[in-house]
Amino acid sequence: MKYYILFGPPGAGKGTHAGAIAEKYNLKHISTGELLRAEIAAGSKLGQEAKTLIDAGSLVPDSVVEGMIENAFNTIKGVDGFLLDGFPRNLSQARDLDAILAKRGEKVTAVVSLMIDDEVIRQRIAHRAAIEGRADDASEATITNRIKTYHAQTEPLIAFYKEAGKYYECDGNNGTIEDNRNRVLALVESIK
Numbered sequence: 130m131k132y133y134i135l136f137g138p139p140g141a142g143k144g145t146h147a148g149a150i151a152e153k154y155n156l157k158h159i160s161t162g163e164l165l166r167a168e169i170a171a172g173s174k175l176g177q178e179a180k181t182l183i184d185a186g187s188l189v190p191d192s193v194v195e196g197m198i199e200n201a202f203n204t205i206k207g208v209d210g211f212l213l214d215g216f217p218r219n220l221s222q223a224r225d226l227d228a229i230l231a232k233r234g235e236k237v238t239a240v241v242s243l244m245i246d247d248e249v250i251r252q253r254i255a256h257r258a259a260i261e262g263r264a265d266d267a268s269e270a271t272i273t274n275r276i277k278t279y280h281a282q283t284e285p286l287i288a289f290y291k292e293a294g295k296y297y298e299c300d301g302n303n304g305t306i307e308d309n310r311n312r313v314l315a316l317v318e319s320i321k
């Protein structure tokens with residue numbers, strides 16, 4: 130099985146391009162953000178607890194997202210692998226993912242990163258707020274904290290996966306959505 134990580138700051142376009150990658154390589158796309166928003170929409174206890182953290186622009190506890198990921202690995206069949214979007218998001222999640230995969234005799238295949246600057250993060254999220262109506266996209270304070278959280282907790286994963294020889298990055302700042310999609314698809318194709 131292949132285990133790709135789709136990496137990048139909030140608003141980089143991970144969710145926008147995930148479908149095309151997943152389809153091309155017969156992968157199941159798993160977005161922890163989407164799974165959490167589904168829990169919120171369903172009004173579950175987990176969703177209620179997550180909402181406060183998400184609306185603040187903070188991360189939810191590792192155990193919560195790791196439970197979702199393991200559950201997906203255990204139950205989803207008929208694919209050639211997984212495309213993880215928004216997970217791992219800090220070093221302990223990355224180490225736990227290695228352990229979860231090692232138990233299954235598997236490992237991370239590669240990290241596909243779509244990189245954008247902080248200014249572009251703000252523009253993209255402001256644009257998305259108008260379209261998708263996500264509460265965590267609507268507040269300046271939340272966006273600021275998500276950018277801070279990204280740099281403090283998620284960015285260190287770049288060095289972690291470079292060290293492992295698994296990090297592949299392309300630039301997502303410029304061009305149309307289609308340009309960026311083609312760039313990401315070419316990047317995935319270049320791995321192997």
Ligand code: ADP
Nearest residue numbers: 139140161162163183187188189194215216218
């Ligand atoms: P974006 O692409 O804008 O970062 P996501 O949908 O990936 O949005 O995530 C939305 C929010 O869900 C995050 O800001 C965070 O609060 C929570 N979240 C998603 N994935 C994780 C994770 N792996 N660990 C902790 N919190 C997460």
